[in-house]
Amino acid sequence: xxxxxxxxxxxxxxxxxxxxxxxxxxxxxxxxxxxxxxxxxxxxxxxxxxxxxxxxxxxxxxxxxxxxxxxxxxxxxxxxxxxxxxxxxxxxxxxxxxxxxxxxxxxxxxxxxxxxxxxxxxxxxxxxxxxxxxxxxxxxxxxxxxxxxxxxxxxxxxxxxxxxxxxxxxxxxxxxxxxxxxxxxxxxxxxxxxxxxxxxxxxxxxxxxxxxxxxxxxxxxxxxxxxxxxxxxxxxxxxxxxxxxxxxxxxxxxxxxxxxxxxxxxxxxxxxxxxxxxxxxxxxxxxxxxxxxxxxxxxxxxxxxxxxxxxxxxxxxxxxxxxxxxxxxxxxxxxxxxxxxxxxxxxxxxxxxxxxxxxxxxxxxxxxxxxxxxxxxxxxxxxxxxxxxxxxxxxxxxxxxxxxxxxxxxxxxxxxxxxxxxxxxxxxxxxxxxxxxxxxxxxxxxxxxxxxxxxxxxxxxxxxxxxxxxxxxxxxxxxxxxxxxxxxxxxxxxxxxxxxxxxxxxxxxxxxxxxxxxxxxxxxxxxxxxxxxxxxxxxxxxxxxxxxxxxxxxxxxxxxxxxxxxxxxxxxxxxxxxxxxxxxxxxxxxxxxxxxxxxxxxxxxxxxxxxxxxxxxxxxxxx
Amino acid sequence: xxxxxxxxxxxxxxxxxxxxxxxxxxxxxxxxxxxxxxxxxxxxxxxxxxxxxxxxxxxxxxxxxxxxxxxxxxxxxxxxxxxxxxxxxxxxxxxxxxxxxxxxxxxxxxxxxxxxxxxxxxxxxxx
Amino acid sequence: xxxxxxxxxxxxxxxxxxxxxxxxxxxxxxxxxxxxxxxxxxxxxxxxxxxxxxxxxxxxxxxxxxxxxxxxxxxxxxxxxxxxxxx
Numbered sequence: 041x042x043x044x045x046x047x048x049x050x051x052x053x054x055x056x057x058x059x060x061x062x063x064x065x066x067x068x069x070x071x072x073x074x075x076x077x078x079x080x081x082x083x084x085x086x087x088x089x090x091x092x093x094x095x096x097x098x099x100x101x102x103x104x105x106x107x108x109x110x111x112x113x114x115x116x117x118x119x120x121x122x123x124x125x126x127x128x129x130x131x132x133x134x135x136x137x138x139x140x141x142x143x144x145x146x147x148x149x150x151x152x153x154x155x156x157x158x159x160x161x162x163x164x165x166x167x168x169x170x171x172x173x174x175x176x177x178x179x180x181x182x183x184x185x186x187x188x189x190x191x192x193x194x195x196x197x198x199x200x201x202x203x204x205x206x207x208x209x210x211x212x213x214x215x216x217x218x219x220x221x222x223x224x225x226x227x228x229x230x231x232x233x234x235x236x237x238x239x240x241x242x243x244x245x246x247x248x249x250x251x252x253x254x255x256x257x258x259x260x261x262x263x264x265x266x267x268x269x270x271x272x273x274x275x276x277x278x279x280x281x282x283x284x285x286x287x288x289x290x291x292x293x294x295x296x297x298x299x300x301x302x303x304x305x306x307x308x309x310x311x312x313x314x315x316x317x318x319x320x321x322x323x324x325x326x327x328x329x330x331x332x333x334x335x336x337x338x339x340x341x342x343x344x345x346x347x348x349x350x351x352x353x354x355x356x357x358x359x360x361x362x363x364x365x366x367x368x369x370x371x372x373x374x375x376x377x378x379x380x381x382x383x384x385x386x387x388x389x390x391x392x393x394x395x396x397x398x399x400x401x402x403x404x405x406x407x408x409x410x411x412x413x414x415x416x417x418x419x420x421x422x423x424x425x426x427x428x429x430x431x432x433x434x435x436x437x438x439x440x441x442x443x444x445x446x447x448x449x450x451x452x453x454x455x456x457x458x459x460x461x462x463x464x465x466x467x468x469x470x471x472x473x474x475x476x477x478x479x480x481x482x483x484x485x486x487x488x489x490x491x492x493x494x495x496x497x498x499x500x501x502x503x504x505x506x507x508x509x510x511x512x513x514x515x516x517x518x519x520x521x522x523x524x525x526x527x528x529x530x531x532x533x534x535x536x537x538x539x540x541x542x543x544x545x546x547x548x549x550x551x552x553x554x555x556x557x558x559x560x561x562x563x564x565x566x567x568x569x570x571x572x573x574x575x576x577x578x579x580x581x582x583x584x585x586x587x588x589x590x591x592x593x594x595x596x597x598x599x600x601x602x603x604x605x606x607x608x609x610x611x612x613x614x615x616x617x618x619x620x621x622x623x624x625x626x627x628x629x630x631x632x633x634x635x636x637x638x639x640x641x642x643x644x645x646x647x648x649x650x651x652x653x654x655x656x657x658x659x660x661x662x663x
Numbered sequence: 664x665x666x667x668x669x670x671x672x673x674x675x676x677x678x679x680x681x682x683x684x685x686x687x688x689x690x691x692x693x694x695x696x697x698x699x700x701x702x703x704x705x706x707x708x709x710x711x712x713x714x715x716x717x718x719x720x721x722x723x724x725x726x727x728x729x730x731x732x733x734x735x736x737x738x739x740x741x742x743x744x745x746x747x748x749x750x751x752x753x754x755x756x757x758x759x760x761x762x763x764x765x766x767x768x769x770x771x772x773x774x775x776x777x778x779x780x781x782x783x784x785x786x787x788x789x790x
Numbered sequence: 791x792x793x794x795x796x797x798x799x800x801x802x803x804x805x806x807x808x809x810x811x812x813x814x815x816x817x818x819x820x821x822x823x824x825x826x827x828x829x830x831x832x833x834x835x836x837x838x839x840x841x842x843x844x845x846x847x848x849x850x851x852x853x854x855x856x857x858x859x860x861x862x863x864x865x866x867x868x869x870x871x872x873x874x875x876x877x
Contacts, residue, residue: 197808197837200743200763200780204836208857216861224844228819232811233783237840241861255754256764779808 043280044085045137051078052130057354059123066114075122076105082129084178093142093150094132100154101125121156128153176264177240183215185244187264190257191221196235201257207239210253215242242266286345286384293334293341298646300334301624303327335625342383346530349427349436350378352387356398356425363402370409370420371402377427382434382530386508390436390526393504393512397438397524398423400498405442405522415519417441433510434530439523445516447473457482474516478502509628509643537626537645537655540604540617543592548626548655549615550642555607557620559600574603574614581605586615589640589661606658615658628655666785667693667711671703671729672718672745681716681745681769688771688778700724707733712740714781716765716774719746719753727753730762741781745769798823800847802838803830811837818845827851828863842866 058075061068083098101122108114128149135143176187188210192203207216217240224230243250247263254261307327311320353375364371406412406421413419423440447470454460454476465473476482480499498514501524505512510528537548538557558576565574565583572583583603587595595618603614626645640661644652666689670681678696685694695712697703699721706712715733719726726744733742744757747767757764763777793813794801800817802810818824818841826842829851834842839862842849849867853859 192836195784198741198780198784199761200741200777202776202808202835204834204839204862205776208862213857213861216865218839218843218862218865220840220843227845230815230819230841230844232815232837232841233808235836235840237836237843255751256749256758258754259758775807783808 041089041136041140044089045133046280047085048082048129048133051082052126052133054078055082055126056123056130059119059126062114062119063116063123066116066119072105072109072114076102076109079105079126081178081181084181091132091136091142093146094129097125097128097150097153100157104157118157121153124156125153176266177217179217180215180240180242180266183242184266185212185214185242186247186250187266188239188241188243188250188254189262189264190239190241190254190260192235192237192239192257192260194235196260197233203235203237203239203257206254206257207241210241210243210245211249212244213241214244217241281344286341289341290345293338296334297338297625300327300330301647303330304624331625345384346381347384347387348379348381349387349434352391352394353378353425353427355391356394359395360398360402360423363399364406367403368408369402369406371406372420372422373398374422374424375426376424377436380427380429380434382528386434386528386530389504389508390528393501393526394425394436394438396498396501398425401438401440401442401522401524405440405444407443429530430527432530434528436526436528437523439521441521444518444520444522445474445477445514446518447516450474450476454479454482474514477514478512536623537628537653538604538623539621539653540586541619541621542587542590542617543595545590545592546621546651546653547586547590548645548653549604549606549658550628550655555605555612557602557604558614560603560614560616561600565601574601576605576612576614579612581612581614583614583616584662586617586656586658586661589615589658590656608658608662613658613662626653626655665691665693666713666782667695668714668716669695669697669703669706669712670716671697671700671721671726673698673721674718677718677745677767677769681774684769684771684774685716685778688775689782700726700729703729704732713785714741714743714778716743716745716769716777718767719744727756727760727762730757731760734760734762739784741777741784743774743777743781793817795821795824798825799827799850800824801827801830802834803832805833806831806835806838808835808837811835811841814838815841815845818847825850828853828858831855831858834858834862839866 055075055078058071058078061071062075065071079098079102083095083102086092086095086098104118104122108118132142132146135141180187188207190203190207192201193199196203207213219238219240221236221238224236247265251258251263303323304327307320307323309320310316310323313319357373357375360371360373401423402421406423407415407417409419412421421440421442423438425436425438427434427436429435447468450473451465451468454473455462455465459476459479459482460468468476478498478501480497482497482499502512505526505528508528510526513525513527515523515525537550538554539546539548541547560574560583565572566580568580568582570582573580574583575581583601585594586604587593601616602618602620603616604620605612605614607613628643628645640657642655642657644654647653668685668689670678670685672678672681675698678698682694682696685692692714695706695710697706700723703715703717715730717726717729726746730742730744733740741763742760743763743765744753745765745767746753749764749766754764763780765777766773792802792804792806792810794803795817798821800814802814806814814826822845825848827850831851831853832855843866849863853863
């Protein structure tokens with residue numbers, strides 16, 4: 041029942057949202073589909089409990105929605121009646137939670153609701169309706185393919201049939217339900233050879249393939265086609281899981297990664313022992329196996345926490361409307377990429393920064409209607425909230441077609457607020473100038489509006505992005521619009537890290553950018569205008585001392601430089617280090633606190649000996 | 664009284680194969696053979712037969728024909744038709760005659776279902 | 791032998807055929823609290839599946855065969871006690 045209530049509330053909320061959309065745009069297909077699905081699922085669940093009046097009302101609601109989907113125009117009265125019904129269900133859920141059953145007047149309330157739907161031409165059942173009166177069970181509702189109901193005859197075993205083996209031979213099975221055909225009698229007189237089974241199953245294969253597999257028992261089988269609720273929806277079996285448990289799983293997986301790294305060292309030490317060669321080898325083999333398993337486990341746990349962005353994005357349209365109304369602006373919010381999935385923690389941490397950026401877009405970005413018209417723009421501003429995947433990252437952008445950001449103005453303001461001396465500000469390139477908006481204490485609002493709040497600046501947004509393991513950038517075209525871009529990791533992936541020594545310290549370099557490592561003798565090193573370069577197989581590659589970048593003392597002259605060649609911004613760069621120590625898989629935790637915005641630092645990871653290793657992003661370190 | 668199985672196939676080799684399979688699955692069953700439908704009918708007239716396995720593809724009357732006749736005379740007898748090619752028309756006729764299928768070439772795994780079902784049927788009253 | 795009993799555990803090993811249903815039922819009737827161990831089970835005839843469905847003993851063990859492990863056993867366990875945690 042708790043499950044039913046939790047799901048019920050979600051479905052009610054979804055249906056209400058869709059009906060709100062429909063009241064403005066009666067032909068919005070997505071909202072119609074969503075509302076229909078929610079009502080359909082709600083109706084299906086009422087069959088599990090004694091909720092006849094609710095079921096009746098939902099059935100009528102479903103019929104009305106079906107008719108509208110089939111082409112009958114939906115009137116405001118229709119949607120109002122549907123909304124009342126949904127509210128009624130919400131109220132009943134409250135009563136159910138409190139009392140465990142529907143109120144006494146539920147039947148009458150249901151009849152009234154059905155009457156309000158009155159005058160509806162009920163659409164005939166679609167051709168995909170279950171033949172022979174078999175309604176596919178609710179468990180199969182989310183699946184796609186062919187549903188099977190196989191009721192073997194009572195003497196099936198005597199005919200030599202094994203119904204389970206027959207079903208097992210059906211291709212591409214995705215679901216299976218086994219039930220008794222009739223109630224079991226007293227178990228003391230159970231007849232082991234009287235077949236009393238009903239086997240329901242779903243196959244992802246098309247009906248002809250499934251029918252072929254079952255043709256020898258065709259007279260005992262019914263089929264139904266399971267049509268996807270939305271086009272392109274893949275069959276997903278879903279589970280409700282307590283978020284705290286998943287977090288604990290993720291923490292355990294992280295700890296496993298650290299623990300298994302220690303095994304590698306132990307294996308190495310075992311090999312060094314007298315007579316330890318064989319043992320060391322065996323340990324190494326086992327360690328490699330555990331390595332793989334932990335990597336898989338960690339990746340899988342990371343995927344468990346992946347959730348689509350759609351629910352997060354879905355909160356913003358109403359907010360955008362409210363903010364726009366409060367500020368006297370006219371704004372339309374377009375959303376794209378809700379199906380992109382990210383780690384749950386990323387979704388949790390994104391609401392506040394996105395809201396802030398959205399507020400800025402409405403407040404400072406989009407101009408007042410009069411100003412827009414004067415500038416030749418449509419009165420209504422368009423703000424787009426989009427998400428797209430990019431390798432192991434996700435890029436979330438808030439763009440507006442408003443006034444953009446003027447670098448000159450930013451420079452002036454930065455000087456005025458004492459953030460930079462004038463000459464430094466003037467020397468900044470435009471992109472860097474615009475980036476100044478992320479500096480703490482910066483705000484361009486001549487009048488800090490109540491909506492954007494006082495003292496909450498883009499620096500907070502940048503810190504939030506960093507806390508999620510990513511970064512935020514802004515592109516601004518004065519007069520044309522602004523784009524705020526979040527680049528975030530999809531999951532806490534295991535990063536392959538190379539450990540190098542620079543002076544007395546160890547640093548980690550993210551290995552996915554490393555192309556190769558090499559020793560470079562002085563004769564291959566040239567002085568060039570911007571510094572040094574060396575020849576890598578006849579190709580000149582800039583050479584930078586990593587020590588210099590991190591502020592270590594210059595190393596003594598050496599016979600040869602150990603160089604890590606990495607690809608940075610599409611170009612190859614060589615980083616000279618004192619020594620290359622090791623490689624490992626690491627869980628990179630992003631920087632927090634004071635160092636959160638520090639350039640060049642990707643994050644930290646815990647080493648097996650307990651030390652904290654700083655992981656560098658070499659590209660950001662380059663001048 | 665033991666169980667007797669009649670194996671009907673125009674190929675002697677095929678009869679031996681089926682015989683071995685039955686012997687492996689039910690060592691205590693008696694096995695008798697016939698080379699065509701008429702011989703089969705004669706065997707049944709001469710001695711009690713409890714289970715019949717009939718090759719579908721025989722000259723003269725085909726296996727299903729024989730199965731249908733036997734079904735009429737013995738409503739409860741376990742009857743199987745052995746065939747390499749289970750076509751839809753054959754399926755329908757066999758189901759109508761309540762005859763099981765065994766794929767050819769006959770193997771222990773392939774025949775097990777029918778044989779154990781037959782054994783079940785013969786030892787206890789059915790539902 | 792496909793059906794073995796050790797104390798309060800009924801082990802089903804290898805392929806369990808229609809005849810084994812009788813043995814399983816007899817064991818389940820005689821020792822109602824028994825657990826059925828499917829770790830080494832390679833196949834279950836419908837009659838055995840049916841007996842498990844009717845008597846609803848606790849199930850344990852995860853057989854290697856994908857149909858058994860991913861479809862059949864979850865559907866048997868779904869309605870009653872959950873399988874012991876695998877982790």
